[in-house]
Amino acid sequence: MKVHSIKLNFIMNFLLTASSILFPLITFPYVSRVLGPTGTGNVTMGTSVVSYFTMVAMLGVPTYGVRVCARVRDDRIELSRTVQELMIMNIGMMVLAYIAFFITILCVPSFSVMKTLYFVSALAIVLNVIGVNWLYQALEQYSYITMMSLLFKVVALILMFTFVHQANDYIAYALITVIGGFGSSIFNFIRLRKLVDLRPVGNYDFKRHIRPMFTFFAMTVATTVYTNLDVVMLGLMRSNYDVGLYNAAVKIKTIMVSLVTSLGTVLLPRISYYFEQNKIQEFHALVSKAFSFVLLLAIPCCVYLMVFAKDTILLLSGESFLEAIPAVMVITPTILLIGLSNITGIQVLVPTGRESLVLRSVVYGAIVDFVLNMCLIPVFGAAGAAFGTLMAECVVFIVQLFYLRDMVKEIVQHLEWRSLICSFAPALLVLVGVWCSPIQGVFWRLLVAGIAFFGVYGIGLIFNKEEIVMSVIGKYLPKRGG
Structure with a gap:
């Protein structure tokens, strides 16, 4: 299978990242003004709740799948066997996740009131499973990923301006969000036969995946605590209005994080491949380049957003979101921290088989975030949740830095x-x-x-x-x- 150069992959991923920045800049100002803090908070709450069940269905495969498939990408039979094993396990977990989801929504009064919104958002679960995006990343199919993502972003943009016109159109917006984010999964599944054999290849060994998958799953669980639990805790301890304010801050942060981590997304399969082939010099060179790239972009982005936090909120969300300014200023430094921990964790520890250390660092961060949220959200609302996230990211990066202190010392000398x-x-x-x-x-x-x-x-x-x-x-x- 033809493997494109890192430069081409980066260009295509940069286009994907640019679209992830451009489209929110077009859609979020419009949606914020139409739906208001409460409407956007409703959708964010639904998306966050569904993310927990998506996490269960995926079972750590989005990260583990990239690594294990990248290692066998030159052997079509073994690649097909690996993909089939992971998909079978994903589908089984998806069924369990949906059962738990419907029980939760119908039994929790605050969720049951808005069950239609949650059911619409839950389409993301099955689309995540059949999309096998991890395979396309492992095979470095970034041209295809980019083109399909751009196509569905345009479709979602058209649908949004067509169907979202007033405050009670938040359910339509939730559906459009799912289409824009995961609509390409249907085509990914149809195209799968071009990449692997779909007929049963036999000699399945599910047991070999269980331990690493559950390690990655535990990492995902811990990470979700301080990414989505903030929203859930805000909604339950304060209101969906506060969720809307916090979402405005997180949306700005997410746009910048996608830019800062764009090179890392491209490098992960190549780094895994180099390590598997024992090409240590090339491995270290890519890691050093990733560090430089993050510092180069993240530091100016953080400073720019913090200085112009008020203007950014006014432009993207409007005056009704001015209370989100403190949250924006507090959460902005996480752009740098996430970029750096993405390198130390996902690009170094994971490809070298030390994902258990990543899990440990993320668990520490999740504990810090949960404790701070419990103390700060009732008093400071969105700003309190933002501070909890900031401290969690600090802990994650510092712990990972400690585990890699020997390698990082060598890399820093080349910055x-x-x-x-x-x-x-x-x-x-x-x-x-x-x-x-x-x-x-x-x-x-x-x-x-x-x-x-x-x-x-x-x-x-x-x-x-x-x-x-x-x-x-x-x-x-x-x-x-x-």
Whole structure:
């Protein structure tokens, strides 16, 4: 099977990431103003509850499947056997998840009142299972993934502007969200026969998957505690109005996280492959490049969002969401933390077979998040939930850093700190200058600040010959000498 270069994979994943940024920038301002904090909070609550049952149905396969399939991608028979084993296990867990889901929705009064919304959101469970996105990632089919994602995002955009016009259209918005996020799963399933054999290959060995799958499943459970439990606890301890405010902050963070972790998504199957082939030098080179990429993007993004938190909320959500500003400022640093822990955990510990250490770090983070949520949400609402998430991400990264202290010490020595600092310092002065300027209009303030800040930052990186930037644009620059 043809394997594309990392550069092509990154370009395609960058387009996918860019669409993940562009489409929310188009849809979220509209939806926020139409549905308001309560309407968006309803949908977010439904999505968060369903995510728990999706998690059970998937059983850790989204991450484990990438690793195990990447290792056997050159052997079609073994790849087919592996995919069939994982799908059979997924389908069995999906049935159990749906049974538990329907019982929960019908028995919990606060859920039963909005059961139609939850049933619509629950379509995501079966679409996640049949989508086998983990196989497409393992085989580095990023061109296909990108094209299908863009197609369904456009479809969802059209449907949203067609059917969402008033505050009680939140159920329609929930369905459109499922279509936009998971509609491509149907085509993934149909196309599956091109990648693997669907006829039974025999000699199945389900037992070999159980231990690593449950380790990844436990990681997912712990991670979900401080990603989706925040929303559930806010809804139960405060109201869906607070969920809407928190969702506004999380939506902004999520947009940036998808950009910062975009390279890591591409590198994971290749890193797993290099480690399996004992190509340690190439393995370390990719990890170092991932660290540099995250620092390069995450630090300026965090600072920009924190300085212009109010303007960002006004542009994306409107004045009814101004109470979300503290939550935005508190949760923004998690963009950097998630980017870094994505490297230490998913790109280093997991491919090297040390997922149990990732699980341990995530459990510590989940415990911290749960305790802080219990104490802070009743008093501070969305801002309290944001602080719990921030502390959880700090704990996860610090613990993983401790486990990798020998390797990280070597990698840090290769990071271009001088280029980063010398490029960022003047850009920060420009950003503060725009913030203090009398420029009127939220859009224009953000636009001028963005162009000035990231423009100066980019020029500084080129001037200081930062390695990643030069590897991208170097061939377009005029050569010196004859």
